[in-house]
Amino acid sequence: MDQFPPRPRSRRWSFETRLLFGALLVALPALLTLSVLLMRAPLRPYAWGVLAAVLVFTVLIAFEFRRRAVYPLRTMSNLLEALREGDYSLRGTHARRGDAIGEVVAEINMLAQTLREQRLAVEEKSALLVKVIAVLDIAVLAFDARGNLKLANPAAERLLGAVPGRLLGRSAGELGLDDWLALDETTISERSFAGGSGRWEVRPGLFREEGRPHHLLVITDLSRTLREEERLAWQRLLRVLGHELNNSLAPIRSMAATLAKVLASEPLPADWREDASTALGVIGDRAEGLARFMSRYTALARLPPPSRRRFELAALIRRVVELEQRMPVQIESGPELQLDADADQIEQALINLLKNAVDASLPMQGVVKVRWQIADGALLLEIIDSGSGLPPSENLFVPFFTTKPGGSGIGLVLARQIIEAHDGSLLLENRRDARGCVARISLPL
Secondary structure: OOOOOOOOOOOOOOHHHHHHHHHHHHHHHHHHHHHHHHHHOOOHHHHHHHHHHHHHHHHHHHHHHHHHHHHHHHHHHHHHHHHHOOOOOOOOOOOOOOOHHHHHHHHHHHHHHHHHHHHHHHHHHHHHHHHHHHHOOOEEEEEOOOOEEEEEOHHHHHHHOOOOOOOOOOEHHHHOOHHHHOOOOOEEEEEEEOOEEEEEEEEEEEEEEOOEEEEEEEEEEHHHHHHHHHHHHHHHHHHHHHHHHHHHHHHHHHHHHHHHHHHHOOOOOOOHHHHHHHHHHHHHHHHHHHHHHHHHHHHHHOOOOOOOEEEEHHHHHHHHHHHOOOOOEEEEOOOOOEEEEOHHHHHHHHHHHHHHHHHHHOOOOOOEEEEEEEEOOEEEEEEEOOOOOOOOOOOOOOOOOOOOOOOOOOHHHHHHHHHHHOOOEEEEEEOOOOOOEEEEEEEEO
16 A cells, blocks of 8 residues: 655644644633732732632643544544555444534445445456456456566466466566567467467457556467367258258168069069069159259359459349249339349349249249348348248258258258358348348348
8 A cells, every 4th residue: 555655844833733722812811801800809819829720720621622623533534544545344433413523424434335335346246257257268368568467367377288377477478479469459360379279369458457558368269169160060961961861762772672572572473564663763763863962062062253243233133033934023123233243143142032032922922022222332132022931940041951842952052152252141031011031132342
């Protein structure tokens, strides 16, 4: 705790001295009057003794007056000193309302209670923050203005391969983090540490303590997240592939067993040729279905990068709408603009989305609309249908997942892949004004 610098000794009287002198000065006229009366009295030999007794009594009263006036001030000084030292447990007595000193003491007591509650709240929040930082699986490191480590959570200690508590005080250069400490914005970097290697997202930050700038580093392991997402993606893909393969292999196995049973019978039944032809036809159909399935998967996995060229958006939309012959599609005219993109890929994406909109609207005898506009410097294109809306599923963009009989589960995935290859986004959501769905495409201009 910083100490107050010693004050230069003042030549003026202290408050206690001035208070004592003031009390004596108040009694001085009465003493002078008493002296005059005593000296004129007949008993002059006793006058000086009476005057001396009165004078002593007056001085004692003045000293007692000074003590009673100074004592509560010293008490309040002690209370304020305790507050300054961080001791909020002391309380002043005689804190009575309606009394000047009592009012001050009461306010000091209330201030001590408020400060105590605030410190308790800060300590509880600090304890919670320490617990949260400790359980985070993200490395958090704080450095002072000289680049020395002041705080490291357990994840940071595991990352740097250090014994708990042994990192504090070491410089960023010793820890191999001096280049990350100089960053101004979030970056992704590959680096090896004692506790692991991989891709890391580094978020720098600044904070102040005691008015001095300090540096904060938050390091996130992206490799683990990517591996988990990759594992989930493989699980979803294998589940879909397994479902499709089983749907094809089950009748193939059944027909093969039936054919083997027919050919093994002696003599051959009269209709064995018909049974064999039927079984081979089913096997051929399912094999052809598997071939189409694999060709669709290959097309999805080998989508080429977009070959950009400038084209008229309105003309492309009209061409896509004319390809749909099952029902008329309404076009709400938007601004005339040219788009710098792969026209063939954008056309394929729009064909897939428009086909889905028409498939959803036909059973409901609804309408399909296409509209576009410029919003926030980007193209916003919407395909609106009047179908039953989106199904309650999170697998709409999972390859080969479909809710339509005979669907391939490729159209939505391919459309989103094309849009994202053009640095855009594709969003599907239910309409708010009526039944149906909105496919919303956003592309940078």
